[in-house]
Structure formats: structure tokens, C-alpha cells
Amino acid sequence: MAEEAPVALGPVDFSTHILSLASTALIALGKMPAPDNQQLPLDLETAKHLIDVLGMLAEKTKGNLDEAETKLLQSLTYDLRVAFVDAQQAKQP
Numbered sequence: 001m002a003e004e005a006p007v008a009l010g011p012v013d014f015s016t017h018i019l020s021l022a023s024t025a026l027i028a029l030g031k032m033p034a035p036d037n038q039q040l041p042l043d044l045e046t047a048k049h050l051i052d053v054l055g056m057l058a059e060k061t062k063g064n065l066d067e068a069e070t071k072l073l074q075s076l077t078y079d080l081r082v083a084f085v086d087a088q089q090a091k092q093p
Contacts, residue, residue, distance in 0.1 A: 014061075018054060021053060
């Protein structure tokens with residue numbers, strides 16, 4: 001059994017963190033494949049939770065982010081909210 005070398009992860013900054021949360025929300029919404037390229041079933045509950053987390057971060061960090069971070073967070077949150085509503089409507093009979 002060969003032992004795999006540990007993967008070196010880059011430094012975590014705010015933008016990387018929110019992009020990770022947004023990517024996970026996109027996977028839950030079925031808009032992006034999982035890291036193993038598998039398409040997972042729609043998970044609106046997880047998507048909503050992650051979108052709410054991003055919204056909470058936007059509120060709690062207001063005035064403490066640089067302009068690029070603020071724009072990224074606003075853009076991601078808006079786009080995910082639109083995708084969530086679209087996914088909800090598509091799921092309804």
C-alpha cells in the first residue's frame with residue numbers, strides 16, 4: 001500500500017475562503033460538478049445554508065474588507081441567490 005504525499009495547501013485568505021463556500025453552494029445547486037467530476041443531486045438546504053453564511057459574512061465584515069473583496073462577496077452572493085431561486089422554481093411541479 002503506497003502512502004500518498006501530503007498535499008500542500010496554499011495560504012488561506014478571505015477571497016479564497018468565500019470562493020470555496022461559493023463553489024460548494026454551486027455544487028449543491030447542481031451548477032458545478034463535485035471535485036471528483038461527479039454530478040451530485042440537488043441539495044437546496046445546503047445551498048441555502050451556504051448562501052446565508054456568505055450573507056452573514058458580508059454583514060459582519062462590512063467596512064473591514066478591501067474593495068476587491070467587497071465586490072467579490074457581493075457578486076457571489078447575488079449570483080448564488082439568483083441561482084437558488086432558479087433551482088427552486090425548476091424543482092416545483
